Amino acid sequence: MAATAQGQMFFADKIADALLAYLIKSYTEASGRTLGRTILQKLCYFAKASGVPLPFRFEIYHYGPFSQEIFYRTDDLLLDGVIEDRSSDPAQSNFAPGSNLDPFLSRFGEAIKQHEANLKRVAMMFSHLDPTQMELVSTIHYIHSSYSEWFKKVPDKDAVVTSVVQIKGRKFTIQIVEKTYDILRDATLLP
Amino acid sequence: MEVHPVRFRDPVHGFIHLSKSELKFVESKAFRRLRHIKQLALTYLVYPGAMHTRFEHSLGVMELATRAFEAIQNRSGELLSTNLKKIGMTVDQAKSLLRATALLHDVGHLPFSHGGEAVLPKNSNGEPTTHEQVSIAFIREHELSDLLEKELYHGVVEHIALLLGEGQLPPELLILKRLISGQFDADKMDYLNRDSLHCGVGYGNFDYLRLLETLRAEESTEGGLELCLDRGGIHTLEAMMLARYWMFTQVYYHKTRRIFDIYLRLYLQAWYQDQYKDLLRVMDHDDVTVMNDIIQDAKEQGGSEARHKYASRIRERKHHHVIYETDNNADAKEMRIAVGTEKKLRQKYTDVDFILDRDARGTLHKFYVEGDEKMGDEFPIYDTISGRYSRLSEESRIFEKVPRTFHVIRIYADVPNDRLTELRKETTQIEQHERQVI
Numbered sequence A: 001m002a003a004t005a006q007g008q009m010f011f012a013d014k015i016a017d018a019l020l021a022y023l024i025k026s027y028t029e030a031s032g033r034t035l036g037r038t039i040l041q042k043l044c045y046f047a048k049a050s051g052v053p054l055p056f057r058f059e060i061y062h063y064g065p066f067s068q069e070i071f072y073r074t075d076d077l078l079l080d081g082v083i084e085d086r087s088s089d090p091a092q093s094n095f096a097p098g099s100n101l102d103p104f105l106s107r108f109g110e111a112i113k114q115h116e117a118n119l120k121r122v123a124m125m126f127s128h129l130d131p132t133q134m135e136l137v138s139t140i141h142y143i144h145s146s147y148s149e150w151f152k153k154v155p156d157k158d159a160v161v162t163s164v165v166q167i168k169g170r171k172f173t174i175q176i177v178e179k180t181y182d183i184l185r186d187a188t189l190l191p
Numbered sequence B: 001m002e003v004h005p006v007r008f009r010d011p012v013h014g015f016i017h018l019s020k021s022e023l024k025f026v027e028s029k030a031f032r033r034l035r036h037i038k039q040l041a042l043t044y045l046v047y048p049g050a051m052h053t054r055f056e057h058s059l060g061v062m063e064l065a066t067r068a069f070e071a072i073q074n075r076s077g078e079l080l081s082t083n084l085k086k087i088g089m090t091v092d093q094a095k096s097l098l099r100a101t102a103l104l105h106d107v108g109h110l111p112f113s114h115g116g117e118a119v120l121p122k123n124s125n126g127e128p129t130t131h132e133q134v135s136i137a138f139i140r141e142h143e144l145s146d147l148l149e150k151e152l153y154h155g156v157v158e159h160i161a162l163l164l165g166e167g168q169l170p171p172e173l174l175i176l177k178r179l180i181s182g183q184f185d186a187d188k189m190d191y192l193n194r195d196s197l198h199c200g201v202g203y204g205n206f207d208y209l210r211l212l213e214t215l216r217a218e219e220s221t222e223g224g225l226e227l228c229l230d231r232g233g234i235h236t237l238e239a240m241m242l243a244r245y246w247m248f249t250q251v252y253y254h255k256t257r258r259i260f261d262i263y264l265r266l267y268l269q270a271w272y273q274d275q276y277k278d279l280l281r282v283m284d285h286d287d288v289t290v291m292n293d294i295i296q297d298a299k300e301q302g303g304s305e306a307r308h309k310y311a312s313r314i315r316e317r318k319h320h321h322v323i324y325e326t327d328n329n330a331d332a333k334e335m336r337i338a339v340g341t342e343k344k345l346r347q348k349y350t351d352v353d354f355i356l357d358r359d360a361r362g363t364l365h366k367f368y369v370e371g372d373e374k375m376g377d378e379f380p381i382y383d384t385i386s387g388r389y390s391r392l393s394e395e396s397r398i399f400e401k402v403p404r405t406f407h408v409i410r411i412y413a414d415v416p417n418d419r420l421t422e423l424r425k426e427t428t429q430i431e432q433h434e435r436q437v438i
Helices: A015-031 A037-049 A069-079 A101-106 A109-125 A131-151 A157-168 A174-186 B020-026 B029-036 B041-045 B054-085 B091-104 B113-119 B131-140 B142-151 B156-163 B171-180 B186-199 B208-213 B231-252 B255-271 B279-284 B287-299 B305-316 B332-348 B417-437
Strands: A059-061 A064-066 A083-085 A095-097 B006-010 B014-018 B215-219 B225-230 B321-325 B354-363 B380-382 B389-391 B405-413
Touching (some): A037 A131, A059 A131, A157 A174, B006 B020, B014 B020, B020 B142, B029 B054, B029 B142, B041 B113, B054 B171, B054 B215, B091 B131, B113 B131, B113 B255, B131 B156, B131 B279, B142 B156, B171 B186, B186 B231, B208 B231, B215 B380, B255 B287, B255 B305, B255 B405, B287 B305, B321 B332, B321 B417, B332 B354, B332 B417, B405 B417
Parallel strands (some): B225 B380
Antiparallel strands (some): A059 A064, B321 B405
């Protein structure tokens, strides 16, 4: 699809589009890198968990929590030149700020100001993790919070680790799952 | 499991059986209201048979979700009960949860279904409230909530809210959610066939009975279970996706239906006076009460100019005509051309009222396609002869041929028939000029 010329925007028009664009900008600034689809999914997941009102609904998927809607929103941001994809491989994405990013964000100054600190914190916190590590931390977080909601009590470590190992056992050993669980708990990231 | 002694006669699925408990849900004030909410809003102004309601659709979704669940129970029963046991559920409980969720999934629809959603208040994040959120508000309201908790099991109300998309679902329940909102869920199976029947078109018909017969469950790498199809069911799944594509183009985004949707939205925005800040107030209205207002507003100008104008359009079936439309895959470039063309038309024909419809957009499917840049839903396929498993993307080449999204942009003009030919010709010239300069 052809992208929109500078200054003209037709598709991205919601607060969530602006929050998503700001998250991409914050991550590229914090890490000095572009970001792929898996990282973006997990950043949105943690941003939502930390209280940023993103409308995406997450379900557990091949690489951890996933929301298909993020793809449609990033498509709109790409079409309007708010972000750009620097990947030459259609099966991959390397998102980076686009030429219309600043004019677009300036339309949502108030909403961004309200959630700026949270978005920056999430971008900074995970800027050093690779997609595989992000997959594990977000899966642990998802299982922990969905079990908390379902059983109406905080699940014990064993229940969460057992479930994560069942799902991710081929990729991660039980020792790594346990260690990552401890890191998340000690950083008070588990609800 | 309670026997189902109550039955409804349905034009699509034959007899639909309910338990005495479920009949109480159907007789609740919230659910009764669906008898007066048309499934396809004002589509009957184009396809006169489209008079069916959310009431029968909801019963149909419950019936098909049950048949799908029973197919899985029959063919993958052991897996299903082990999976549910992990979160303390029995198979019977899961079935009653599924049936109640399917029955009530649309209970919060506004008058004229999706056509009315424009008047719902925005959420704190600026996103429009969805009818699912209204459904959850109705289900939590005391009449339905008390009934559900008493007749089914303690905690069922919050479980229904989870299945309708609120909160994070434990992986063990994903299989139930897929039957209500997934790539081949009971909702789509019902509305494609039902809408097709009532509109008198063949586009939405596909062999859903065959699809149900080939369903089973497999352990998922995502945790919980995933839906699996026998190899023999692939073709009905392909047919379902094509049925959706054809229904989008021929019914849901039909040019005349669209313009009446636009009038309806504009009318309701003028009619609306913040009454839905409390979502439960949605229960006060249905198609009949709103149509009474439309009839009254069409007669007199006492309300507001906008109310009179759009009510008259609907009442008298006098509509703008299409003078320009893109193909079904409009992108940013086509959007720029259409916006530029409409602007030039307005400048040139100051006596003509134009409407630009740029929001006829939808998702046709979310299946994974080999080599596609987006992730999509992938399903295991079971070969009953060899006992081997493969993936849907390896077995079918149809999905990669059909675009995932649909987007058509149209310009409408309010002119008498004798000016249409000239205006369309002029529009084509302007559009060709815009295409060259963009």
